[in-house]
Amino acid sequence: MGVRNLFSTLLDQTREFLHMPQVSVPSVGEYLRKEIAQQVKEWTDDDETKWLKLAILNTYFKLECCVSGTHSMDHVALGPFGEYAMLPGLDCTFPGGYGGLPDCMLTSLPKESVLFHKPVMVVRWGGSYREESQEGRTFPVQVECEDGERFLADHVIITVPLGFLKEHHETFIDPPLPPRKADAIRQLGFGTNNKIFLEFEQPFWPPDCQLIEVVWEDESPLVEAGTDLQASWFRKLIVFLVLQPPERYGHVLCGFIAGKESEYMETLSDAAVLRALTDVIHKLTGNPHLAPPKKVMRSQWHSAPYTRGSYSYVAVGSSGDDIDALAQPLPEDALLQVLFAGEATHRTFYSTTHGALLSGWREADRLLSLYDTSESHQHKPRL
Structure with missing residues (x-):
């Protein structure tokens, strides 16, 4: 069995533990390593080939960290792992970036209905707040912004990332969340996965190349990795996508990097990132004279104050029930x-854009059904 097929087969096996009363180990990472260690005993290759196969497997571990948005697959719970569902069909790229989606939604809303640059400081609920301009009308929810302006509402839908809630839920929502919901926020995982774009004057890859995978020959999933981020953060970057077509994008590679290494990368200057990845590409190609990228651009999801990471995963010690509790x-x-x-409130599509979109539709439907069936609310709801 090829190395790629071996890893894919083992990863499929991790999804078979769903709904089992007990699992042999708590995490996906531990299960994969245990199975790989058993497989190695049956390999008949020479030592050099064995180490190369293990190095390739280690690259797939890092790739799964990107997919799950986690530092290590040891943090991802084994039992609930099979609950995540793949959406059928091909990936969709929005022309002009993700901004195209809200821009499309805005076209159906009245002008001035969406306010920008109004960060919220606290959402107060369970109250009786009177609006000065509407005598006799009270609202149960008050939203106070950092600039001091306050808005009253019947309902508020909170869509901030789980990373923000982990840091601020105790002060962001007043009165505090019920213990079950606060526990869910603490227990669910939320990590960082960043993209690094490198633009070259001329490509060093062949015209039909779509993907460049990076394998560090001295690494193995069965050997604990070093923790010196300064010296080795770039080793977590394990794949480059070639952006197509070059007539539209130029000669651009998109790399993915997850975990603590990704968060450390965010603290570096563009020049430092460029230097480090130029060294990687020189090693990768065996050509120390290859011209460096002319430009670097990257996401910085962990540093962003209102995200504090990329997306959620079901961590060891949590389950899909925590996602439902959060919702x-x-x-x-x-x-x-x-x-x-x-995304962190969708039990099967967490970590995805479609999960986020569907969760918004879910809450909109919840409110619509409330007003469709209730005769006690004659006024138009304030959202």
């Missing part, structure tokens, strides 16, 4: 005041 509106036994959407 539960407040208060739990009365009319809806605070609702929750975002």
Whole structure:
């Protein structure tokens, strides 16, 4: 069996533990390593070939860290891993970037209905807030922005990333969240996966190349990796996509890097990132005279104050029930005041754009059904 097929087969096996009452090990990473260690005993290759196969397997471990948005697959829970669902069909790229999606939505909304540069400081719920201009009308929710402006509403849908909630939920929502929801925020995983774009004057790859995978021959999933981020952060970057077509993008590679190494990369200057990756490419090609990239551009999801990472995963010690708990509106036994959407609230499509979009539709439908069936609310809801 080829190395790629071996890893793919083992990864498929990790999804078979869903709904089992007990699992042999807590994490996906531990399961994969245990199975690989058994496989190695049956290999009949020479030592050099064995080490190369293990190095390739280590690259696939790093690739899965990017997919899951985690530092290590040891952090990803084995039991619930099979609950994640792949959406059928091909990937969709928005012309002009992700901004095209909200821009499309905005065309159906009244002008001035969306406010920008209004970061929210606190969402207060369960209250009775009176609006000065509407005597006799009270609202249960008050949203206070960092600039001091306040908005009153019947309902608020919170869509901030889980990373932001992990840092600020105790002060961002008042009164504090019920213990079950606060526990879910703490227990679910939220990590960093960044992209690094490198633009070259001329390509060093052949015209039909779509993907460049990086294998470090001295690494193995069965050997603990070093922790010196300064010396080796770039080793976590394991694949470059060739952006196509070059007539549109130029000669550009897109690299992916996850985990603590990705977060460390964010602290470096563009020049330092460029130097490090130029060295990697010189090693990769065996050509120390290859011209360096002329430009570097990267995402910095962990540094961004309102994201603090990229997307969620079901961590060891958590389950899909925590995702459902996070999605539960407040208060739990009365009319809806605070609702929750975002990728981390979708039990099977967490970590994805479609999961985020579907969760927003879910909460919109929840509110629509409330007003379709309730005769007690004659006024137009303030959202």
